[in-house]
Each structure stands twice: as structure tokens, then as C-alpha cells.
Amino acid sequence: MDVAIIKYNSGNVQSVLYAMERLGVNAKLTDDVEEIKKADKVIFPGQGEASSAMKYLRERKLDQLIKELKQPFFGICLGQQLLCEYSEENDTTCLGVFPIKVKKFPPLDKVPHVGWNNLQELKSPLLNGLDETDYVYYVHSYFAEIHPEYTIASTHYLEDFSALLHKDNYYAMQAHPEKSSLSGQKILTNFLNL
Template identity: 60%
Template sequence: MSVVIVDYNAGNVQSVTYALERLGVSPQLSADPEVIRSADRVIFPGVGEASTAMRFLKERKLDEVIRDLKQPVFGVCLGLQLMCAHSEENNTDCLGIFNVQVKKFEPTLKVPQMGWNNLEHTTGPLFKGIEADSYVYYVHSYYAETSPYTIATTDYVNTFSAALNKDNFYALQAHPEKSGKIGERILQNFLDIK
């Protein structure tokens, strides 16, 4: 199975690579549209700031490439937010795969949310074999609102989309590569999606 991690200058690709290697997969890091299109699975990770990341994607026309992918695609953290319609982070128009708004947490609790929190109301193949209320690791100041695409929620300040799904596009706000056995299982479940 060929797995490509989209290389768009947005952090954490090394830890995602190591997590996949622990599962016996050697991913390729690429910003080449043809390499991305030909992969069996595409992972769209990210740590960073929305407008800078979107500018990088648009300059290389990777925004169009990602939107048009037909194989399973997995957005992680900033990747999830960029797959939404719009982010309050620097008033950024995003990829629009999910018609969802990304909002900044109100600072009624410490922002960013940094640490372990549980997944609730999980549905779909991404969470196969994962017990309700399992904990995953978060680092984020922005969140995707709940919507018909929501396949898991988490509560922090308010309830938000912990995971999204539309057709072949899946996304997780938490970092599976930093979430121990649960994160490993989520990654394996993504790789196993038919």
C-alpha cells in the first residue's frame, strides 16, 4: 500500500511518519500532485497557522489536488481545520470539503487546549474497535463546529467536532501519532478503510 503525507510546510510530518512506520507502513512525503494523486492513502497533517498553510497550498495548486482526491484522505489537527470552509484564524477561506466553520475557543478555560481529552459519540470505520470515551491527545486553539459531518465530539469550553467524515475524506482534530494505542488504532483503521 502506498501512503503519501502531503508536504506543505505545516509541522509534525516526522511524528506521523514514525507512527506509520510502527504500523509497518513506509510513507512518502511529497508535494508533487502526481505522487499525491497516485497514492492508495493520503494523509494531510498539520501544525501551524491557517492562512500561511492555505497560501502555500494555493501557490502550488495543492488545494485543487486535495479537493479532487478519490482515495481515502485523512486530515489531522490543522489538516482537519483546513478541510473546512472557513477559519476564524486570520479570517481564512479553507478547502471547503466540509461545509463547517472553524472558531476560536473562548478563553473561559486555558487556550490552547493542550493534553488528553475523551472522544464521545464516535461512529464509523475510523473508530472501529475503540471504546467509548477513549482519550486522545490535543493541542489546538481553534475547533470545528459540530455538523452533519461530525463522527465524534469532544467537550472543551464547548462541544466541538473531534472528527469529521464526508465520502472519502476523514479528519481528526487530535494527534493520533501522539495518542498512544488509541491513536495507533485510529491510524490503522484509516489504512484499513476500503
């Protein structure tokens, strides 16, 4: 299986590569348009700041490419946020795959949200083998709002937010599956099996 991990000037890429290795997949880190186009699966991880990440994507025409891909696509953390329409982080217009706004958690003394939380209202093959007793690991200050159609799991931290999203071939997760022990491994395995 040919898995491309999109390189776009954001952190946390190495841990996703290691997670793929643990699952027996030799993934390739790349920002090459042709390599990404021909991959069987595409992963879009990230930690960082929305506007500089979008600038990098636009400069390399990856913003247009991402919206045209037809293979299973998985955005992680900042990758989920960038798939949304708009982020309050530095007033950033994002990719618009999901018609959802990304907002900042309000109380400054409780941000960022760091730690383990369970998933609620799971509804997707991406979450096969998981239930509401399973926990995933979060590190974030911004979150995607709940959408009645595209939210496939939620988490509560100060308020409910979209833990996972799905639309067509696009899947996205706010938590870090690569750091979420067996729960995260199941989610990554389910994605690879889509």
C-alpha cells in the first residue's frame, strides 16, 4: 500500500511515520504533487499555527490538490482544522472541505486542552472496534464546531466539539491517533483498511 504523508512545515510528522511503521506500512513524507496524487491513502498530520500552514500549502499548490483528491484522506489535529472553512487562529481562511468554523477555547487558564478524553456518539467505520469507554490523546487550543451531518464523534472539553469528521473521502480527527495507544492504533488501522 502506498501511503503519502503530506509535508507542510508543521510539527508531529515523525510520530505519524513511526505509527505507520508499527503497523507495517512504509509511508512517504512528501510535498510532491504527483506523489500525493498517486498514493493509495493520504495522511495530513500537523501541529502548529493555521495561517503559516495555509501559506505553505498555497505556495506549493497543495491547497488545490488536497480539495481534488479522491483516495481516502485523513487529517490529524491541525490537519483537521485546516480542512474546515475558517479558523479563528489569526483569522485564517482554510481549505473549506468541511463547512465548519474552528474556534478557540475561551478561558485562557484552561487552554490548551491537553490529555486523555473519551469519544462520544461514534458513527463511522473509521471507529470500528471502539466505543465510548475508549480514550484518545489531545493537545489543542482550537476546535471544530459540531456539524449535524459531518461530525462522526464528539468530545467534551468546556463544550462539545467535533472529535472526528467525515465527508466523502475525507476523514479528520482532532486528537492524535499516533499518540493514543491502542485506541489510536485501531483508528489508523481502520483508515488503512478503508
